[in-house]
Amino acid sequence: MHVMVLGAAGMIGRKLVAAIVAGGLDATALTLVDVVAPDAPAGFAGRLRCLALDLGEDGVAERLVGLRPDLILHLAAVVSGEAERDFDKGYRANLDGTRALFEAIRRVGGYCPRVVFASSIVVFGAPFPQRVGDTQLVAPMTSYGTQKAVSELLLEDYSRRGMLDGVALRLPTICIRPGAPNKAASGFFSNILREPLLGRPAVLPVGDGLRHWFASPRAAVGFFLHAARMDTGDLGHRRAVTLPGVSATVGEMVEALRDVAGNDAVALIRREPDEAIAAIVAGWPGDFEATRARALGFRAEADFAEIIRVFIEDDLPAAEH
């Protein structure tokens, strides 16, 4: 099988490629694409291409589809904050790029690859019930969320018409992100765990009661691999799946850190309430049922302590070197 990964140089993309090469998919050819050339993974015996291409640019989708991948894992995106700041850039990358991909596939005719698309719980918007169900109204409150919601609708129409075989994955907030602290509004969720685990201080800008919805990078990779292999006939025509995760308050996250790493780690968290961040995250959902996704075989962590252990196993050794 020829597998193409769009957004292969990103955090999830790199882990996904590593998992594919380790045997997560039966890949005989691998085409890795990102706006910067993705690194060649070690140990892949099949045909490998690493391409620096921007899906939002004219002709790129046609060129990629011309390689006839059997499976396209589409994680390429301009992130939320940037899509909100730069309207044109966000729509070009996140909507036009995705639509160009679908159109290029359609225009081949008789070619119907599996397309797994990275969507997000940001397609939803407040007000939320205490637990968000599988028939929650899609009502994005950002341009990024709008671009993801529109892409889901297109994926469903193209799939219904047999032009491609799509699955859209509404990812939870991915936590604990390895690497340097980032300044995204959601960055503190990872920062307050990763930095103390590395013996460094971190700032907590919100109250302990804030509840949100998480999965580890490892779980995210698992979602893509499962979507690549699943029987899409089970989806009916609702091709967008709200994925399982762990619902936890900030207070519960801190206590999970204490259980795993002790009081000294927790003492590195400095509380500095930030009204601006508190206002943004107050509009975020706290808990999902994800009944349908679990029935379809998607699996996330059981609790937040497991999310921390996954980081320690997968990312802490590299971070310490």
Place this chain on the structure above:
Amino acid sequence: MHVMVLGAAGMIGRKLVAAIVAGGLDATALTLVDVVAPDAPAGFAGRLRCLALDLGEDGVAERLVGLRPDLILHLAAVVSGEAERDFDKGYRANLDGTRALFEAIRRVGGYCPRVVFASSIVVFGAPFPQRVGDTQLVAPMTSYGTQKAVSELLLEDYSRRGMLDGVALRLPTICIRPGAPNKAASGFFSNILREPLLGRPAVLPVGDGLRHWFASPRAAVGFFLHAARMDTGDLGHRRAVTLPGVSATVGEMVEALRDVAGNDAVALIRREPDEAIAAIVAGWPGDFEATRARALGFRAEADFAEIIRVFIEDDLPAAEH
């Protein structure tokens, strides 16, 4: 106020223009646009333009926005059946045309016209609860429904960012349509009433138990006029409104016809079950709460007899001549 009507030559468009000219809006200039030049309405004293233009063609949106209407009533669309048959034409007219309009407005900068967009209950898809609520999942089952749903999402994002002041109207099935019987899957709803009222036979292809959701052309005009005048601050960021209507079974429609026009009219209805049509309409919703729209001041008919009386008052005289 300069009012622009896109799709002004259509059935609702013509009635809407007549209502505006009769004083429904305080219009000092009127620009009427359709793919064929709309007729000039009688009795309009202000500046009038009648333009044959296709919004889906390059440059048309910019040209129209260059006229700086204060209010844009956007009813232009390729209809459902055609959008399903001709994928490119449907997407070009219904998605690209609408997006081009929004983009042309945005690129002016500091110009924020009210835009009232004709959406439809076809943004929803089965399975349905007995009564569809205001937070029903958008899940279109046609390309037309997808194009309307995507346009709603764009309208909400552009509105949230202050680029335009949008309202999307999810219209019920409009009944009784004047004019010749049409072959749309939904055409029989109007045919079985209009034709007997005109002393002509009609075919009923479905069972009496089928329930669906209706409003008259007069109610549709009222929805647009109300959306043009309302305080959009009341909408919050959910700019798409599921409109009120009348829920009726085919049997109830036939009995309403009997009450208004007698047994002789009903005797003109010939039952010829059509499996293909029955299969299509079985996936349609039967009843809506429309609580939010009613609270926002949108009004439809009280019962199906009123829908028939509206046709007799507004359209039967012309049809008989």
